[in-house]
Every structure is written in structure tokens, then in C-alpha cells.
Amino acid sequence: MKNYSIWQDFKRNDLKKLNKNIECDILIVGGGITGSSMYYHLHKKFKTILVEQNKIGDGVTSRSTGKLTFMQNDLIDKIRNQSNEKASLYIKSQIEAIDIVKKIVQEENIKCDFEKTESIIYTDKDEEIVKLKNMKEFLSKNKIKIDSCNLDLIKSKYAIKAFDTYMFNPSLFVYNYLKNKENVYEDTKIINIKRIKDYYFCYTKDYNIKTKYVILASHYPYFNIPYFFPIKSYIEKSYLMAGSKRNNPISLISYSSPFISIRTYKNKMVYLSNSNNSYNNINDTKNFDDLIKKASDIGLFPSYLWTNTDIMTSDNLPYIGMIKENMFIATGYNTWGLTNGILSGKIISDIINNIKNPYINLFNPKRVNLKKELNIVTNISKNAVAYINGLIKHNNNHICTHMYCPLIYNKDENTYDCPCHGSRFDINGEVIISPANKNLKVNDK
Numbered sequence: 001m002k003n004y005s006i007w008q009d010f011k012r013n014d015l016k017k018l019n020k021n022i023e024c025d026i027l028i029v030g031g032g033i034t035g036s037s038m039y040y041h042l043h044k045k046f047k048t049i050l051v052e053q054n055k056i057g058d059g060v061t062s063r064s065t066g067k068l069t070f071m072q073n074d075l076i077d078k079i080r081n082q083s084n085e086k087a088s089l090y091i092k093s094q095i096e097a098i099d100i101v102k103k104i105v106q107e108e109n110i111k112c113d114f115e116k117t118e119s120i121i122y123t124d125k126d127e128e129i130v131k132l133k134n135m136k137e138f139l140s141k142n143k144i145k146i147d148s149c150n151l152d153l154i155k156s157k158y159a160i161k162a163f164d165t166y167m168f169n170p171s172l173f174v175y176n177y178l179k180n181k182e183n184v185y186e187d188t189k190i191i192n193i194k195r196i197k198d199y200y201f202c203y204t205k206d207y208n209i210k211t212k213y214v215i216l217a218s219h220y221p222y223f224n225i226p227y228f229f230p231i232k233s234y235i236e237k238s239y240l241m242a243g244s245k246r247n248n249p250i251s252l253i254s255y256s257s258p259f260i261s262i263r264t265y266k267n268k269m270v271y272l273s274n275s276n277n278s279y280n281n282i283n284d285t286k287n288f289d290d291l292i293k294k295a296s297d298i299g300l301f302p303s304y305l306w307t308n309t310d311i312m313t314s315d316n317l318p319y320i321g322m323i324k325e326n327m328f329i330a331t332g333y334n335t336w337g338l339t340n341g342i343l344s345g346k347i348i349s350d351i352i353n354n355i356k357n358p359y360i361n362l363f364n365p366k367r368v369n370l371k372k373e374l375n376i377v378t379n380i381s382k383n384a385v386a387y388i389n390g391l392i393k394h395n396n397n398h399i400c401t402h403m404y405c406p407l408i409y410n411k412d413e414n415t416y417d418c419p420c421h422g423s424r425f426d427i428n429g430e431v432i433i434s435p436a437n438k439n440l441k442v443n444d445k
């Protein structure tokens, strides 16, 4: 059994590390899907540097299900609760993102097992049939070809499918795109950012980068940015496995939480089950046992097991844009960051190039509304619950270096995980997933 993701299982060469002070127009912090799209959209016109604290394409991106689709469970309906216009614009943005991936794959000849597939949303609950029928109608109105369908693989009461959607291996996409690019550095962590006159100075342990623009493509923004991100968002944790099973190419997801998401990859199948949020479900072994039991119902047995977390926002829309002068963020993807991460590169490049972009307002990271204020309260209490759970159930002294939540030892993957904001540390205390920026001290481990 491999306790890492199926996408991480490929042979890679180490890329270069930053070894001098350097000056550029644009610094991208983070080498995941978001950083790769930023680089693609900006490096031809500006001197652009990308730094990655660990390995390129090995963060949250490498632990996803690798689907490129607008068939995003009940997310479209959640956005429709705000307005149909917003939901239509969001769908349009996701289609545009898929087209961008298509273009990058072709232009750069990237080997990443990119394949077209039907995407299905299904329900096994009577009360959701009408919701899915309404969603089908709404998608049709948005000029999307959509049908109802039957499923053999999994028990369902109603299902709808769309056609122009894709799947790929997300780590191969990011790694193969960035591996030969000139100004891309691995094992280079930004530990501090200071604004001095018209420039940002971004510091690694040994060197600094002077830049006009800085883009935090680090999954979770930090570095003292305004607008209270730790309390404006929460994290959702999922448990995933992959095993051998032949099936026609398929990509499907349940309509509502707790989600089941399945996709094929060559002669294998990836199966995801989510735990709603990470605050209440901190027993990883039990959650893995539940996942394995559910997958065995379709004759799937694990050869890879892993977990992943993503950042959820109170209005189900990402935060993409300028957060303070010449500093940008792209985050809060609500578990659909392969499309939204790609899109963020286009949006931020348009802002820097002074080009009108239809999604700037929709994803404005400074937006606030009443609903959000309420969520802030909810998220504070969720964090408090996580904090207390950590203390009581785990009675430990492993404290996250981000905002001091007690860490939980995930014995299945041999990591220390933060239930509050999703930071993860390897067994030696090194940060593998941000927002934590500092490793654990030796005596914290």
C-alpha cells in the first residue's frame, strides 16, 4: 500500500534551487496549478520568477481527483442561491478555464494524460431528484449540452451528464510544464515579505528577491495580508484511494455532501469520500476504514491511500485578485481549484496588463457581505472546536506554527495535520502543506 497520491507516483528530477539575490518584475510564490497558470500567462511579457518551497506540483494539486469540469456537485446551486447571473458567469468561467488547459496542453505539448470524458452528477436521495432536474434545466439554459443518464457503477436515483469535460494527471501537468522553464526554483521557501518604497522584498533563508509584483499562489495566503483570511474561510478534508479497476472512462460525483467522487485513470479508479469538514472528523484511520468499505461495494480495493484539504469560502466563490498594492492572491477554490487555479492566471495577468476581465468582480478577494460576517462567527467557533478537540482527544504538544492549533498525528500518512487551517508537516516537522510557514521545532515533534 502506498500512503501517497497516485499522481505523485512518477519519476521526477530535482529542479534548481535559488542560489543568489535576484530582481524581477513578478514573483510567483507557489508551484501548484495556480502558480503554473500565473507563469504561463505572465512570463513571456515580464521577467517572472516562480519559487516553490518543496517540489513543483506536489502540494494540494497533487492530491486532488484531477477533474476539469463545471459539473461541480451542488456548487452551482449554492451560487444560484445568490443569483442566477452569478451562477451563469461562474459556469462560463469554468468552461473558459477548461479551454485554457486545452490550449496549454497543445501549445506546450504537455504529457499529462489529458482526456475528454463525460461528467456526471448523481443522487441517491429522493428529495434531491427535483434539484438535479432544475440544475439540468439551468445548465441547458446556459447552452450546455446535458442529458439524464443511468449509472451501473454506483447506486443512484437520478443522474445528469455533460459532455465537454476533461480529466488529467494534475501533477504531471504542472511538473512537465514548469520543469524546463528558466526562472523556476524548487526547495526555495519565502519566509518574509517586506514592502520598501515601490518594491516588495521577498526573503528566503539565504537570499532575497526584489520584485514589483508578488503573487501568492501558495494555496493559503499569509504574510500579514489584510481581510482576515483565517477567519473568512475554513477547510474541508477528504479521504482518497486508488486501485485497479477497469471501466470505460468516467467522472462522477454525488450532488451533496458527504460527497463521493469517482474517476478512472488508465486501468485504475480514484475514489474520494469527504468528511464534511475537518473539525469534527479528526480520526483519520476511521475515515480511511469507512472509505475502503464504501469503495469495496463497487469492487475497488486500495493500492494508494491519501488525504487532501481545500479552502472553502462563505459564498462558495474563490478569492482571486489584488489584495494590496501590487500584491495578488488566488485561493478559496471550494475544492474546484484545478479550473479556478488555471483561471486565476488569466485574471491576474489581465489585471496586471490593464485588460478588462469579466470575472474580476465575481472573485474580488476584498468582497464582504452580511452572510460573510455570520460565517466569520461560525468559523471562529469551528476553529475553537478543532482546538479543543485537538487538546482533549489527542492530549499532545504538537502545535501548528501558523496559528497555534494543536496538530493531529495522521498515522496512515505519517504526517502532523492541522484541523484549523489545513497545514501539514512531515514526520521530521517540515512543512509540506501551508499556511504554516515555519517548520516545527525539534522539541515540538
Ligand SMILES: Cc1cc2nc3c(=O)[nH]c(=O)nc-3n(C[C@H](O)[C@H](O)[C@H](O)COP(=O)(O)OP(=O)(O)OC[C@H]3O[C@@H](n4cnc5c(N)ncnc54)[C@H](O)[C@@H]3O)c2cc1C
Residues within 6 Å of the ligand: 029, 030, 031, 032, 033, 034, 035, 051, 052, 053, 054, 055, 056, 057, 058, 059, 060, 061, 062, 063, 064, 065, 066, 067, 068, 069, 188, 189, 190, 191, 217, 218, 219, 236, 238, 239, 240, 272, 307, 308, 309, 310, 330, 331, 333, 334, 335, 336, 337, 338, 339, 340, 341, 432, 433, 434, 437
Ligand atoms: C480531495 C480534493 C479533490 C479535489 N479534486 C479536484 C478536482 O478534481 N478538480 C478541481 O478542479 N479541483 C479539485 N480540487 C481542488 C484543487 O486540488 C485545489 O484547489 C488546487 O489544487 C489548489 O492549487 P494551488 O496551486 O492553489 O495549491 P497547491 O497545489 O498546494 O500549490 C501551492 C504551492 O505553494 C507552495 N508554497 C506554499 N508556501 C510557500 C512559500 N512560503 N514559499 C514557496 N512556496 C510555497 C506549496 O508548497 C505548494 O506546492 C480538489 C481538492 C481536494 C481537497
